[in-house]
Amino acid sequence: MSTSLQFWKPGTLGPGSSLDRISGEEGGLLASAIPLQAQSIQAQRDRLPIAKHKDNLVYCVENHQVVIVVGQTGCGKTTQIPQYLHETGWSTGGRVIACTQPRRVAVTSVAARTAYEMGSVAGEEVGYTIRFEDVSTKELTRICYMTDGVLFREALLDPLLSRFSVIMVDEAHERSVYTDLLLAILKKVCRKRPSLRIIVSSATLDATAFLEFFSSLPDPIDSIIVSLEGRAYPVQMAYLEEPTEDYVRKAVETVISIHGQHGKGDILVFLTGREEIDRCLEELVDGISSLPEKRLKLRPMALHSGLTMAEQMEVFEPSPSDSRKVVVATNIAEVRMYDGSVGLSSLKVVPISQASAIQRAGRAGRTSEGLCYRLYTFSDYNELPSVTMPEITRTELSSAILQLKALGIDNFMKLQWLTIPPSESIAQSLSSLIIHSVIDNDGRLTSLGTKVAEIPLDVKAACVLLDSQKFRCGEEILTIIAMTAIQDVFIIPAGAAGATAELERRKFTAEEGDHLTLLNAYNAFVGHGQSSSWCKSHALSFRALSRAVSIRSQLKKYMKRFDVQIESCQGDAKRLRQCLVNGYKQNGARWIADGTYRSIRGNTVLHVHPNSTLFTRKPSSGWVIFHDIEETKKIQMSIITEVEPEWLLTQENEPHAS
Template sequence: MEIEKSQSPNKSTVQQQILVEKNKNGNLGLFNKLQKERKNLPIFKHRQGLLDKIKSNQISVIAGETGCGKTTQIPQYLIEEGLNKNRMIAVTQPRRVAAITIAQRVAQEMNTTVGNKVGYSVRFEEAVDKNNTKLLYMTDGMLLRETIVDPNLSRFSIIVIDEAHERTINSDLLISLLKQLSERRKDLKIIIMSATIETEKFANFFETENIIYLEGRCHPIEVFYSKKPHADYLDAALNTILQIHFEEQDGDILCFLVGQEDIEDMQQMLEEKIELFPKEAKKLNICTLYAALPSHLQLLAFEKSQEGERKVVLSTNIAETSVTIDGIKYVVDPGLVKTRKYNPNKLIEMLLVVPVSKSSAMQRAGRAGRQSAGKCFRLYTKYTHDTLAEFMLPEILRSNLSTVILQMKAIGIKDVKGFQFIDRPHEDQFIESIENLQQMNALDANENITLHGKEMAELPLEPIYAHFMLVAFATNPNSISVVLSAISLMQVENLFFIPKGAKISLLDVLLRFQLGNSDQLTKVNMLHQYYLAKNKKSFCKENFINQKNIKKALEVRQQLENYFLDILKKRSKKNQKQNQANIQQQSEEQQIQEELAKGNTLKKLQEEHKTAIQQEINTEEFISCIAKGLSVKAAKLNNDGTYTIIRSNIQAYIHPESLLFYSKPKPDYIIFNEVVSTIKTYLRDITEISFSDFKEISK
């Protein structure tokens, strides 16, 4: 149903209180400017009609194109109207970067600081005040984890699932859980926000007719298509960028490319062309944007262009959603994206370049219209666009379900196969994932969750890594420090940044830190040396280390250490309860003393179990632990130099970025971290294991 245009609403008491508080905090100039911008958004004229619909319905499905303002404005409207009822509003995002940056923007609009009235919660990081935060932007995975602790999500009065059309595995599961929760909690309001594609599917799933359509982007966007397909998309993108630069009016360019390698190639091609520009030509500055790029270089893409200059931003799909780059007026879209797909029959994950969906194409075009009228140049034909899928295949249909099933079991869902999903995964996905969890002793023979499985579910890790951590501690407690470091490094990508043209290779850098015949131990050694370095900035510069990402690895390690110690503390408390079953209830004074002692509990556990970073690294202990913990990732050498993955019988090569790629002779038995299939199937992050370890795990 279309919302009618309405007059600006009268301010409620809650709104007046918010305005008074904003005035007290000062900075009225910026606040007034932001309020003016808010009123200029397309969504503002629908404000009252939107609120009326949400008030009168438990479930609302809101469809709006890029730029209408739904992500930042609707949660603020709900608070201004007092619909949160003194509880929190959760707004989920598929990506951590989006959750953080949107929280920062909304906090600015509400004239508060992040971590006060507006907070965020992403894996391994949060800024939230349990007493003051009313609006919490969080990744869908974090809200899903909260359902394990509190299935009723009782601290929230409203839950907003944003970007639902992206169909991430976590958001799909959340939507299914929220449908069940809506029956138990009639006071809970649920809002599903999506692009205009497939809106009715969400409405039908929730059995609601309350679909609210909002106007599109802020500014008009003209879309152009290629007359015929291009043999080389990089060459086509290069020509389009140059054509825009010499023939179009002022405005910056955003060009989407599939990965870092293509971005670096395009950068070099452009630099060669720029050298041939006439002296009177407008200056063209090149900026790049991809995950491995150090943060200070990423920020260059967001700086405004100088008068008389133009910038071109070469980016992966990191710039596709929820990011506004100042000055972008032109978008170049080759229509391709790199995505991961899990094959349950081969038990491998493939990295593939595939066509974008119509939904993604629309998001990309929307980047051109965020601040002014723009143009989008699609480097494919109109016919090709019309044949694109409406949206990417839901992640739940192309992923390993081990994490999902373990979370469902931890929540208390026994019949995972009979659970009502928006799109039900294939039977093979269930069978393979359940068998995988049973091999890790997370589920028993009757598919019930074990104590080991419950502890695995408490850790914010994929089941295989949670299993690795717990098994390592059980078999060799002294190894836990190195294992924590290794697992933390496995959660962070792009640890190194070697500039194009540098007279050093990744191998040269790795050899500086080599420890054993192991990529994992080598990186652990690097992390520990970084931790002990007095001048960390110089250490990173000298060793071509991405400081932002290695710092993130340390932060992840600290979080994992805290989670792990919390599990040990629960084990200890459980043992104490069993031993003191007949002791009477503690006095008030004893309880106070216990609370005072809690502050030192984690520190004592840390000292007792040696979980902190240690200077000495015992290679043999770690190799034994990784063999047991990651036994499903074992492979053995073939006569032709390839490796056979024991579990799936697939042949693969050691990745060229591995230290062991250059080993002569090659190790007979290895444990790997990841399988990636591009032109060939590769094994990444390798550790050599002994024949005895291999024989033990192959039983």
């Protein structure tokens, strides 16, 4: 129901143009890698719709502390506004202009584009910072793109965010948890720093909510709305007459129909996840092989966060004159939902909102008129929610609440929120923080909590990391936590190749479960010189493992900073699993005779994810812990390890002698 498909008419994605932005699951909004053109970079900038508003924007920033900018995606606000401010002196004297994004791939891509327009490369005058990666320098960087979570964490070290002259919160309409938290903190900072300027950028017309937030009593802040003219052409809409039972198959049929009926122009398909993308691409390849020979070739391409940056950016290259791209991309329909009644947070596939559907359709009308095929009925569209629920109303808040406490904010209900989080979510999160000993029974931050708040991990993983000294297994826990922070380590394609890849994966399998299996894969990768060719022959992702090496190195710095002794357990799997239980004691589940599991909290029915090493066998103890859960047609546990029940029943698990 959340699937749609766009078609650009001739010239919109051919040579000299670009696919401007695509919504991604983890990667989020990917900014385009605009091809080199005959005209100068300045001429390209001058053609953007935002260019005519430059003087007015700069004037408003000079004269108002908060400027709310409303403009369609593609008008140029993300790359141009920071440059306008830089050009007019807002980055002199060592000051920095910050621009936040909800997702990390958007950060890296817009930083690269902005640096290119300024005649440099990312890491110099224009830099970026995402979790576990800082490509900026104190001496050179004057414009810094970052995720909103990174900037919020910076407030832990510098509550007044004193090095920034302007902070632009981009894509604020997406209402991520850290966007809402950041806006609440910035409102407090504005009162302390009248010279600070805040720009809130949104692609929707719901700007009045942001204006009311900053201008509401008590202590209203001088705010103004600036509306930008977008660049949009007419988009013809098409709906299904009857609902389809298989929208992936329908997407394939629609693509092939477009290819047969229309001339030049590229196609973009939105699906909800990588599994559907892989299936769609396979069916497209099969469908293309049965088509009669045509002048235009169809080039199916994937776009999701599991790809390398080079693979993602290849999508934005202009199509050759004899071919048409069909890009199959993830969207933001898969969202994390928190059920306070059982204390579990999971990924669910939910219908998008009408606002998201309208914004998505607009991508087909960026440089000329286009077509949008919604693979659901018009009546279904009318039943969609008008806007997407803010993430803060539907997600687990332990990490966010802990960081607020680290900032000295204890009364969450008195904090001025854009949207107040449910009291049940706050209560459950406080309970979880007490269980993990990061706050005491009176709600005060403990010494452990102060450390956990600084580590860029969720509370459970950070507690495991700091607890590893007690179990004398820091070397291995560092690796395991780094490996759980990445995705898709094992590459298991469909068909015969998948069977071969599965045999390769079994070489690393530990009978205790997935955490130790990940440890084995990492150790083998490092032991073989971090070789890409070795990864390829063993069905492992070189990109994912290389990132795990980098993350591990950075986490090790936190352990050294907090004087956590790092030892090896010398292969003692029992100590490792006991340490994991201490952090994930709330993520326990017991095996049931029908092959399912029941969670410790809420007695929820859980299934084992097919990618788990425990998918086809029962744990001898009958008990497991899991790293995460996701929900499609059923709730599935991922990254699972067998544990002993007495470890889960003990409030503070102590290491046993081997």
